[in-house]
Amino acid sequence: MRGDTPFIAGDWGTSNLRLWLCGADGTVLDRADGPGVAAVPGRAEAAFLDATAAWRAADGPLPALFCGMVGSTIGWVEAAYHPCPANVGSLASGLTRFTALGATMAIIPGLSTRNPQGAPDVMRGEETQILGALASHPDLGIGRRLLCLPGTHAKWVLLRDGTVVMFQTGFSGELFALLRGHSVLGRGTDGLLPQIGPAFIQGVQRSLTSAPLPHLLFEARSRQLLEGMSAQDALSFLSGLVIGADVVGGIAMAADGLDGPVTLVASPILTDAYAAALAATGRDTVALDGGELALAGLLSVRAAILS
Amino acid sequence: MRGDTPFIAGDWGTSNLRLWLCGADGTVLDRADGPGVAAVPGRAEAAFLDATAAWRAADGPLPALFCGMVGSTIGWVEAAYHPCPANVGSLASGLTRFTALGATMAIIPGLSTRNPQGAPDVMRGEETQILGALASHPDLGIGRRLLCLPGTHAKWVLLRDGTVVMFQTGFSGELFALLRGHSVLGRGTDGLLPQIGPAFIQGVQRSLTSAPLPHLLFEARSRQLLEGMSAQDALSFLSGLVIGADVVGGIAMAADGLDGPVTLVASPILTDAYAAALAATGRDTVALDGGELALAGLLSVRAAILS
Numbered sequence: 001m002r003g004d005t006p007f008i009a010g011d012w013g014t015s016n017l018r019l020w021l022c023g024a025d026g027t028v029l030d031r032a033d034g035p036g037v038a039a040v041p042g043r044a045e046a047a048f049l050d051a052t053a054a055w056r057a058a059d060g061p062l063p064a065l066f067c068g069m070v071g072s073t074i075g076w077v078e079a080a081y082h083p084c085p086a087n088v089g090s091l092a093s094g095l096t097r098f099t100a101l102g103a104t105m106a107i108i109p110g111l112s113t114r115n116p117q118g119a120p121d122v123m124r125g126e127e128t129q130i131l132g133a134l135a136s137h138p139d140l141g142i143g144r145r146l147l148c149l150p151g152t153h154a155k156w157v158l159l160r161d162g163t164v165v166m167f168q169t170g171f172s173g174e175l176f177a178l179l180r181g182h183s184v185l186g187r188g189t190d191g192l193l194p195q196i197g198p199a200f201i202q203g204v205q206r207s208l209t210s211a212p213l214p215h216l217l218f219e220a221r222s223r224q225l226l227e228g229m230s231a232q233d234a235l236s237f238l239s240g241l242v243i244g245a246d247v248v249g250g251i252a253m254a255a256d257g258l259d260g261p262v263t264l265v266a267s268p269i270l271t272d273a274y275a276a277a278l279a280a281t282g283r284d285t286v287a288l289d290g291g292e293l294a295l296a297g298l299l300s301v302r303a304a305i306l307s
Numbered sequence: 308m309r310g311d312t313p314f315i316a317g318d319w320g321t322s323n324l325r326l327w328l329c330g331a332d333g334t335v336l337d338r339a340d341g342p343g344v345a346a347v348p349g350r351a352e353a354a355f356l357d358a359t360a361a362w363r364a365a366d367g368p369l370p371a372l373f374c375g376m377v378g379s380t381i382g383w384v385e386a387a388y389h390p391c392p393a394n395v396g397s398l399a400s401g402l403t404r405f406t407a408l409g410a411t412m413a414i415i416p417g418l419s420t421r422n423p424q425g426a427p428d429v430m431r432g433e434e435t436q437i438l439g440a441l442a443s444h445p446d447l448g449i450g451r452r453l454l455c456l457p458g459t460h461a462k463w464v465l466l467r468d469g470t471v472v473m474f475q476t477g478f479s480g481e482l483f484a485l486l487r488g489h490s491v492l493g494r495g496t497d498g499l500l501p502q503i504g505p506a507f508i509q510g511v512q513r514s515l516t517s518a519p520l521p522h523l524l525f526e527a528r529s530r531q532l533l534e535g536m537s538a539q540d541a542l543s544f545l546s547g548l549v550i551g552a553d554v555v556g557g558i559a560m561a562a563d564g565l566d567g568p569v570t571l572v573a574s575p576i577l578t579d580a581y582a583a584a585l586a587a588t589g590r591d592t593v594a595l596d597g598g599e600l601a602l603a604g605l606l607s608v609r610a611a612i613l614s
Contacts, residue, residue, distance in 0.1 A: 171524035215556030249522030
């Protein structure tokens with residue numbers, strides 16, 4: 001990738017493709033969207049060319065730098081996982097490169113680690129949001145920091161001086177969606193959204209006890225049957241149970257001490273919920289909107305390549 | 308209910324109706340099956356009369372004694388929950404009675420408790436299996452005993468001298484079914500069944516650590532991605548994780564000591580899995596096939612009514 005031409009930065013996940021046409025200096029010139037990799041199995045190249053046809057018609061072949069599930073087995077070209085510790089330099093040197101219509105494509109590797117539970121763990125895409133958080137908030141690169149990126153598969157990330165030391169996946173977003181959408185615990189909650197209020201905090205507090213989650217979940221039903229809890233409150237309580245359990249596992253990573261508050265990276269609706277749950281454990285938080293951090297991370301990797 | 312006429316014993320759950328035509332002395336004369344209450348909303352009486360038409364044609368109106376979800380809000384007539392402590396005498400004195408075609412119908416109450424987590428908890432149907440276990444294995448009525456009835460909503464039950472002191476629901480069966488059938492963790496497992504082997508035990512051992520379940524579940528995927536774990540082993544591992552978490556919560560009820568092993572009540576495929584998981588915690592078990600215990604419990608309640 002040369003430093004004197006326009007290029008495309010792409011955040012290509014399971015459900016969405018977000019593309020930015022950038023000038024040589026990283027200025028965003030245009031945006032485009034397209035289908036997530038799950039929607040275009042075996043047809044990623046065609047989807048990319050389709051989404052960028054107008055740009056190529058104007059500028060000719062454009063190199064592209066991607067992050068996310070585009071590098072998975074269901075993506076375009078499989079990119080290896082980079083083992084932790086990892087930082088922007090090591091990720092920039094581990095790109096998977098190939099060509100499409102004569103232009104260089106590059107995919108940022110995902111990360112692998114042995115997590116605090118001693119098990120293998122992986123992420124794809126969040127590593128670039130982490131780089132974006134570091135690029136846009138340089139203080140995060142100083143000392144020992146804990147980041148949480150809530151989502152379908154929440155990632156808890158330990159940083160030391162800007163390097164990802166290790167991370168841990170909390171299967172919380174998908175678990176809540178399953179319980180809400182497919183279990184007896186979600187009965188009667190159509191159209192409702194969990195609220196951050198007393199019932200949510202009650203659920204968090206239940207998960208702060210040592211009881212295993214399967215022995216707490218049924219409360220979301222029995223409290224309706226015996227205590228008159230409303231379906232709305234039961235849904236909020238259930239969300240609190242699941243997020244609380246996620247938080248219990250996450251803050252265990254901070255046992256050796258942290259510099260600064262826990263940094264939350266997601267949409268405001270999720271960072272608000274995690275902030276409330278972490279507050280119930282006595283932890284301070286700061287929230288970053290994850291929306292543009294993938295772009296910031298892509299740009300920081302490009303800068304590292306060119307430096 | 309008089310003691311000198313035939314009667315019907317019925318185990319009417321969400322998914323199945325099992326009926327036994329019994330002689331005055333409790334001898335089973337015939338069997339019949341029908342739809343679970345979920346399949347006949349608002350039409351339970353018609354479903355019952357349909358299933359018993361031949362018996363009534365031969366014998367005239369027959370009284371019936373039921374247990375299970377027939378007494379729930381989605382059943383025939385709502386039966387209150389009986390608060391713990393409870394035994395056969397207190398359940399027999401708490402029947403909900405009504406008439407159908409001139410015959411007396413009676414429903415055994417479910418049980419409510421404040422569980423070891425300090426939360427309200429409920430069961431419907433399992434209380435009658437517990438009475439059946441006590442009737443068929445009188446030693447269970449002596450001292451402090453822990454029963455586990457695995458299933459969609461597993462029940463862990465503390466007995467003292469034949470009285471249900473308290474119980475705890477583990478949301479384990481439904482949770483495993485959700486994860487297996489609807490989550491990314493179940494991908495590629497169609498047609499497979501969890502096996503009780505090293506991968507299952509590995510999952511149990513993971514849950515015996517203090518890590519919250521949401522921070523362990525993703526291992527069922529990452530071990531496939533990074534360690535070459537097979538889909539079959541991942542499914543068994545996932546089962547071990549969920550059952551292991553259930554067992555952690557369950558054996559906490561035995562903290563004050565038990566007389567005898569943990570008694571498992573279910574089908575052999577489930578009691579084998581729980582026996583293996585409990586063995587990993589150093590607990591001995593005995594297994595009872597739950598199939599006929601509901602009938603034994605119904606008969607013991609009838610005997611208590613007549614005594």
